[in-house]
């Protein structure tokens with residue numbers, strides 16, 4: 001893909017962080033945008049900040065915890081813009097609690113939003129892309145989609161599950177000219193830790209030190225757009241923390257020792 005000009009791009013989690021930065025970058029490159037998340041007022045705030053005509057942006061509130069509505073939402077996008085060129089599955093929630101202190105209800109909630117919600121939306125968009133015989137599906141996983149970490153048992157599990165689903169989908173849809181990009185960010189400076197759930201369903205409500213020192217959401221968005229243009233299959237984005245992915249692959253025992261020594265936050 002050479003350019004995003006007039007491409008229809010549906011972004012979930014567009015009301016803050018990486019999704020908001022993606023919306024800004026894509027608007028600057030002439031894309032038509034569908035912005036989804038739960039908070040309509042925040043989506044409207046993002047829309048107002050975009051350097052594009054109002055008619056190029058469609059605000060479509062969506063709760064990823066409710067997969068019953070995704071077919072209807074996809075129909076609305078096609079009715080508005082005629083097609084869906086790129087789906088960026090970015091919306092999600094994190095977790096900050098030990099596995100022993102996390103209720104099964106919270107494990108299910110994290111899986112429902114991050115995994116089943118994303119899968120449901122993708123399955124609703126897929127028939128249009130298969131009919132077009134073109135389309136790009138992006139999923140924002142995480143480095144913890146590659147390895148587990150303290151306080152993230154459910155979150156890490158949901159990202160591992162996404163990786164399995166989207167790797168399989170990539171193989172199955174190659175013949176239909178569909179592209180699947182799996183993005184694994186490390187530490188990105190957003191409100192992800194503030195919005196994370198705790199073991200009993202409360203809000204963590206705290207900016208983690210490492211998240212605060214992370215890469216900017218704008219730089220993360222820039223690298224994602226570059227990855228789409230270059231038809232990359234996978235992107236690792238972040239600072240030194242992304243090296244842990246290679247360390248686990250090539251030196252698993254050393255990785256195991258070193259990862260335990262990291263700060264649990």
Ligand SMILES: NC(=O)c1ccc[n+]([C@@H]2O[C@H](COP(=O)([O-])OP(=O)(O)OC[C@H]3O[C@@H](n4cnc5c(N)ncnc54)[C@H](OP(=O)(O)O)[C@@H]3O)[C@@H](O)[C@H]2O)c1
Nearest residue numbers: 013015016017018037038039063064091092142188190192
């Ligand atoms: N920041 C990092 O260090 C980091 C690292 C690795 C991966 N990621 C991933 O990057 C993605 C974006 O996160 P972020 O860092 O930008 O954090 P963020 O600022 O908290 O943004 C999360 C976005 O997801 C949306 N969302 C949450 N629950 C939702 C639901 N039930 N239905 C629909 N939308 C929902 C939120 O919007 P509403 O509240 O309006 O619904 C918000 O727009 C996530 O998938 C996250 O796991 C982030």
